[in-house]
Amino acid sequence: MTAVRRVLGALVAPLVAVVAAMAITSIVIMASGSSPGDFWEVILEPPADRTMVNIVNQTSMIFLSALAAAIGFRMNLFNIGVEGQYQVASYAAAVTVGAAFVPGLLNVVLGLVVAMVAGAAWAGIAGLLKVTRGVSEVISTIMLNAIAVTLVGYLLNTYGIRAGNSLRTTEIPESSQLAGFTPFLDRDGSIWTLSILAVVAGIGFSFLLNRTSFGFDLRATGASETAAVASGVKVNRMVIISMMMSGAIAGLIWMPAFFGAAHTYGSTFQFQLGFTGIAVALLGRNRPLGIVFGALLFAFLNEQSNRLTLLTDISQNVVQITQGVIVLAVVVAYEVVRRRQQAAEQNAVKRQLDAAKPSDDKAVTA
């Protein structure tokens, strides 16, 4: 009975959120004097081959980003700094791989390791500040985001190579480029090889959280820090490790695009993935399966909306409103469902207690 309720509750919330977001988006479009019908027609049209490839690629990167945020969220650590971590990591990896210290595929591995280490180190600063000085990770990661942007901008300005109007790092050697797999025609583009990182990281995340004692400690700390301390969990150590793990995964976010298409850190770098990831992690309740759907939804909206400008008079930015409203609505819906479940459970307990002890005046009245 309660299990069924729980599953229903978990599904009701996202559905309500999506419906609410659809309604609000329609109202916004109507208010601006355009037709919501046009909008949904374009968005809900079956994606073209080319769009489908892009959706898969974007989903993999958004998934990684959301996973990075989710590790922290699972133990109540708000790592808002995914954005900065993947910028620093991507730049570090681009420089290392571009220098081609080792040949071919070894270079790819080196690049991934550097990205993870750089991301972990950048996130580790926030973890260290939290455990040693009690600085809230929310504030420190926001600050570190801004510092990361400036720092990378400075390094690019100082050491970058001029290409047209913009600066970039050295292009990586051809032997380290990973073209990927072409499901349709060549002109429709390819699914990047390193999109597989999302699958690997997702499985690793599930295993770590659900099958290891570390994962148990992590979830326990998130559920109740005092209880975790009482059962011997070293919370400070957990904070640093999970913050660094979060940063390490954040480091991987842009790697599929880097090795698959960009080949250099410059004007083609895709910003904002870190913030999208936070939103998707919230949407998917920090569970890998939920995040897959969330990432797919966001990538779908992003890619499908590209054609809005061409086919309608509606700005494609409207999907950002849709996405924001989905996130807000879904957390509100989860909270409402949680409160109702809590009230229902309390009532059930009360009924059982009343039934068990009909004569006792001091029965629990909560």
Next chain:
Amino acid sequence: MSTLTATPAPPTSQRAGQNYWMWLLVGLGVLVAVSAVRVITGAHEIDTPGSLRAALIATCPILMAALGGLWSERAGVVNIGLEGQMILGTWGAAYFTYYYGPWVGILGAALLGAIGGALHALATVTFGVDHIVSGVAINIIGLGASKFLAEAYFANLQGGGVRQLTGLDSPPSVTIPGLSDGAVALADQRWFVISDVASVVAAFTTRVNLMTVLCFALVGVSAYVLWKTSFGLRLRSCGENPQAAESLGVNVLLYKWVAVTTSGAMAGIGGGFLALVASSGFVTGQTNGRGYIGLAAMIFGNWRPSGILTGSLMFGYTDSLRLRSTGAIHALLLLVAIGLIAFAVWKLVKTRQTVQAIVFAVAGGLFLLWFLATDAVPREFAGMTPYLATLLVLAFASQRLRMPKADGQVYRKGSAG
């Protein structure tokens, strides 16, 4: 009605007097140090009237965001949606100024910001969603909405485009005749200390936009309302101990709603300032993280009006440095070095914290070395200062910071029982 009416016990007058003299002394010390650095390095640009005016203009948006943060967090709601509310404000200012002139434009900025604030209040206060989560969502919505609205409403206007609306009227500027000319002339003499004071006077009397005056006035008004009225006391009690407040008859949820909506309005005005005064029109993404700097300034300022004023001025000054020569930024290294060493001495003499004193002295020495070893500092480093300063303050002075006790906690009506 048994509501809170007493004002909080003021610190003993002797203590307050001591503090007053100490701060006056510190201020004087800073003035002398700045002046000395200016004369030694010859980088007069660090405090010419022009530089200080630019700093003042850069300060206002940060100040308003910080003030917004103050309103919200004093009532116990963390508002990291300030950035989104500010962005909404830039659009509101542009739209209403285009049709009704700059004064209505300011109201429009406040209105749009308040809508963002109300959304945050709905999620956090009414539905009890985590404050950070809601703030993140509002930043996404704010950015998307401003881009969408700009494309929908500005594309066909004169001076407009899908991403901008230029040629907006600014609120009028005023110059105080006589005082301004005299101060500028005196500042040009480049005398020790005297010219520095004259520069400050000149910056506050020459072509000061009335919106700048409004921003500073709002700080005073907010400080008065929050600390000197029973409304303010009740509002702050919601941030300190909502259970106690509710048990005394305060409508906690209502106060939180008012505070968070006001917070959004303040941030919105900050955004409006960016569109109307700081630049010549609206551009999407104009805020460029200033909402976050405002948040930093508020923490830096220890959740107090005087503190956020200091923090915002400092961050505004460093923000405006991006327009100055790299030589001026270089000269400031010496100032930072002097400041750190002075602080180390103070630590050693006053509090006898030898370890911390040594840390600060070493840091000061490193800055001195940096100053002596180089000729210029990359511009980017000036932009990093607010964030770095906040991190350092949090790391080294977090014991001295005190945020509202129930800040960031979700409160449910009736949990006082």
